Amino acid sequence: MFLSARFLRPDLVPRSKMAAEGDFLLRYxxxxxxxxxxxxRKPNVAEAxxxxxxLAKELKQEECLQYAGFCNLAVARCEQTLFxxxxEALALTDAARLFLQAEKETQRLQCPGFEEHLQAATNCYSFAIKVYIELNQPVMAASLCLELGNALKEMNKPGEASVHFQRAAELQSQVPIECLLSLGKVATCKIITRDYDGALAVFTEMQLLAQERGLQVPGTCTPVGAFMDIIARCEVSRVxxxxxxQMACQEKDLESLKVLQVELWPLLTPEQNHLLHLVLQEVLAPSGQGV
Known part of the structure; x- marks a missing residue:
């Protein structure tokens, strides 16, 4: 079984919520x-x-997203029975996306809730990822990790998103550039959550990986292309x-740093400019000088 009975059985949903969906429960x-x-007589699982x-397609067209998700879960169970x-992975992915859409709609309407659709979506993504790993398709598994991570980040859940970005990076270990991009997302989430030690560790890991496994100029140890850009990002972000x-700026020369900020601003990424602003705001401002 993929999820708890609450998610697998739409008949456990309060009947008041089912009224608008007409005969869905009867057909299900x-x-x-x-x-x-x-x-x-054996049941005809393929027909079911x-x-x-x-039924899932009809419900999706009627914008009954969570019920369409239940039907896709039923499809996944059938496909599992048929080996x-x-x-199974495709049906789980469809269910995950429908539950995710339902959660986004709930949040857009500012309806009270317990994020049950988001929990269902996360569970479906997790099981789909597991199936793809068992099928020896790490690329597909990693893409779903990134999809879930991006969705969580958009919902202002960077801490939860970083876990899935990290998983994607692990699944992409054989594709260095993709792995580095996923690790970059991990670092961004750690900065958002103010885990600066964690972000520093991730950028250090990225720089070492880019230097060791990146494409290099023939006969040299100099990385080229995107790997060089990633190393540059890591070096600046680490500084x-x-x-x-506070392993630097001991003299707290605020005026010099303000001048440096103006000069560096067009050369840095938005994330790096944010870090520089934090340096001025959180390290030097306590000295009593305005920023």
Whole structure:
């Protein structure tokens, strides 16, 4: 089973919430009944999977997103029974995206809730990722990690997002440039959550990885292309983080740093400019000088 009974059985959803969805529950049960074993007759799982899929499409068109998600979960169970792992992963992914859409709509409308759709989406993504790993398809698994991470970051949950970006980086270990980009997302989330020590460690890891596994100029140890850009980002960000952590700026020369900020501003990324601003704001401002 993929999720708790609460998520797998739409009949556990309060009936008041089902009213607008018409005969969804009746149709869902009708298809489910076809999966029950009868004397001397095996259930037609493939037919049930197809019918659950059709019901999911109808519900999606009617913008009944969470119920469409339930139907896709039913499809996934059927495909698992048929030992069709690829179909199972696809159905789980569809369910995850529908639950995620439902959560975004709930937040857009500012409806009270317990983020149950987000929890369901996260669970579906996790199971889909697991299936792709079992299928030896780390690229697909990593893409879903990034998809979930980006969604969580957009929902102002950078701490949770960083976990999934880190997982994506681990799954992309054989593709250095993709791994580095995912680690960059981890570093960004740590900066947002003010985990500057953690961000410094990630940038250090990125720089070492880019130097060791990046493309290099023939006959030299000099990285080229995107790897050089990543190393430059890491070097500047590490310096700024060290300054922010007070391993530098001992003299607290605010005026010099203000001049430096103006000169560096067009050369730095938005993230690096943010770090430089934090250096001025959080390290030097306590001395009593305005920023």
């Amino acid at each position: 049960r009708a298809v489910s009944n076809k999966l029950k074993r009868r004397f001397l 999977s197809e019918q659950f899929g059709l 069709n792992a690829a179909g 700024l983080l060290l300054m922010l952590l």
